[in-house]
Amino acid sequence: MVQEVSHNPLRELPSVDLLLGRPAFSTTLLLYGRDLVRVQIRSELDRLRAEIRSSKTAIDSLELEHRVDGLADRVRIGLEEAFGAPIRRVLNATGVFLHTNLGRAPLPPAVASVLPGLLDASCDLEFDLESGERGDRNDSVAALLAALTGAEAAVVVNNNAAALVLILASCARGREVVVSRGELVEIGGSFRIPDILEAAGVGLVEVGTTNRTRLSDYEQAIGRDTGLLLKVHTSNYRQVGFVESVSSADLAELGKRLGLAVVVDEGAGLLRPHPAPQLADHTSLSEVIAAGCDLACGSGDKVLGGPQAGLIVGSADLVERCRRYALYRAVRPDRTTLVTLESVLRLHLAGTALPLDRLWPDAAEHRHRLEWVGSKLGAEIVEAEAFVGGGAAPAQAIPGQALALPESPALLEGMRRTEPPVVGYIRHGRLVLDLRTVDPADDETLVGSVLEAQAALEP
Numbered sequence: 001m002v003q004e005v006s007h008n009p010l011r012e013l014p015s016v017d018l019l020l021g022r023p024a025f026s027t028t029l030l031l032y033g034r035d036l037v038r039v040q041i042r043s044e045l046d047r048l049r050a051e052i053r054s055s056k057t058a059i060d061s062l063e064l065e066h067r068v069d070g071l072a073d074r075v076r077i078g079l080e081e082a083f084g085a086p087i088r089r090v091l092n093a094t095g096v097f098l099h100t101n102l103g104r105a106p107l108p109p110a111v112a113s114v115l116p117g118l119l120d121a122s123c124d125l126e127f128d129l130e131s132g133e134r135g136d137r138n139d140s141v142a143a144l145l146a147a148l149t150g151a152e153a154a155v156v157v158n159n160n161a162a163a164l165v166l167i168l169a170s171c172a173r174g175r176e177v178v179v180s181r182g183e184l185v186e187i188g189g190s191f192r193i194p195d196i197l198e199a200a201g202v203g204l205v206e207v208g209t210t211n212r213t214r215l216s217d218y219e220q221a222i223g224r225d226t227g228l229l230l231k232v233h234t235s236n237y238r239q240v241g242f243v244e245s246v247s248s249a250d251l252a253e254l255g256k257r258l259g260l261a262v263v264v265d266e267g268a269g270l271l272r273p274h275p276a277p278q279l280a281d282h283t284s285l286s287e288v289i290a291a292g293c294d295l296a297c298g299s300g301d302k303v304l305g306g307p308q309a310g311l312i313v314g315s316a317d318l319v320e321r322c323r324r325y326a327l328y329r330a331v332r333p334d335r336t337t338l339v340t341l342e343s344v345l346r347l348h349l350a351g352t353a354l355p356l357d358r359l360w361p362d363a364a365e366h367r368h369r370l371e372w373v374g375s376k377l378g379a380e381i382v383e384a385e386a387f388v389g390g391g392a393a394p395a396q397a398i399p400g401q402a403l404a405l406p407e408s409p410a411l412l413e414g415m416r417r418t419e420p421p422v423v424g425y426i427r428h429g430r431l432v433l434d435l436r437t438v439d440p441a442d443d444e445t446l447v448g449s450v451l452e453a454q455a456a457l458e459p
C-alpha cells in the first residue's frame, strides 16, 4: 500500500496486531505461537524505529512499506536464532546418496505417503485383532526380516550400535570376544569397535595383524573364556594390496567345530546381494546367514533405505536371548520406527524400486532428465562420480553424468537459502548438481530453487 509522503514515517508504522494478521507471518505463527511472535515483532519494530530516527536520508512511504515488509523475515530469523529453526526438506544434489549430514537414507515416497494414517491414530502395534489379546511389537517386522534374509528369527532395536551392544552383552558378557585387528574400526565419531565391546562388558581379544588375519589366528586365540567370534564389516575404509581376511563361511565353520557363536556386524543393512558392481563385494545379511553365522546385525537407514534402526537376524535361540536381556527394553524402537521399517521391508519383499536405485538410472531416461533440467538452468552435462555414502562402498565411485554451472561459491550458498534449499558441490572449477540423488518428482522444484538463487545474485 503506497501512501502519500509523510512528514513523520514513525506514525505510519503498523501496529503489532495489524502485523500479526498479515499472511507473511502465518507460518511463523504456526511454528512459534502468538506470544513469542508478538514479543519478537515488538523488538523488531523498536529496531526499525531506531533506524528510521537515525536515518540521514528522508524515508518515503514506498521505502517505509519495503522496510515493514522485511519485518516478517527479521522476526522469523530472530525466532530461529533463539529457539532453533525447524528441520527442513532439502534437495540433495551432492551425488552422495546416504549423506550423513542430510539425514542418511530418504524414505521411499510410497512409504512416506502411508505413514500419516498410521501415525495420527492408534494402531495394533501390540494388539492381536483376532484374539483381542496383547501382541508383540516386534512381530510385524521380525517375520519380514526373516523372510528377506533366510534367518530363523529377527529383532529390531534403535540403531546398529545398540544392536551390537545388545548382542555382545546378552551373549558374551563377562567373557572374551575374538576380533581381527583389521576390523577394529571407527564408524562415525562415537562408534569404535573396542569401545563398543567395553561398553557391553566383554573383553577384547585381537587376532592377526592390521592387514592380514588367518583362520589359524582365531583358532590360537580361542580359549576357555571365549564367548563368541565377531566379524565386523569395515564399512568406511578399504584395504588393498597385501591383505587377507577370513570369510564369514570359514569363521562359521570354525565356530560350529568349537561350539562358539559367530556374529557378523554387516553394517549397511544390505538384505540380499545387490547387482551394482559398487556393492558387489559387500556380503549381505542373507549371505552371512546362508554362510552359517549365528547372528548378524545391520543398520536400517543405510542401504536398506529405511528409518534409523538396528536389525538383528539369526538363530531363534540367540535372537530370543537378545530379546529377553534387560537392555532390550532400553533400546527397543518406538512405533514410528517400526511402522516405517515395516513399510520399507514390504517394498523390499515386493521387489519395488527404491530411492537407492536412482544411483543407477536408465541411461536414456537420465539423459532426458539432465537435458530438461539443464536447459532450464543453462547448465551443461558433465561426467561426475556419485557414491552410495554413509560409510558403504566408500571408494567405489559410480560413474555417470551430472549438471554443471560455472563455479560460484555465492550461488552454492544462495541455493542453500532457497525454499526448499538445494545442496550441490564445487569441483574442478564447476558448480555440480547431481540429479541421481534427487527424486525425479522434485526436478521442477529444484529448477525453481536454483533459478531463484541465480536471480538473487544478479545485480
Ligand SMILES: *Cc1c(COP(=O)(O)O)cnc(C)c1O
Residues within 6 Å of the ligand: 159, 160, 161, 162, 187, 191, 232, 233, 234, 235, 236, 265, 266, 267, 268, 298, 299, 300, 309, 310, 391
Ligand atoms: C554404520 C555402522 C554401524 C553403526 O550403525 P548405526 O545404525 O549408525 O548405529 C556399526 N557397524 C558398522 C559395520 C557400520 O557400518
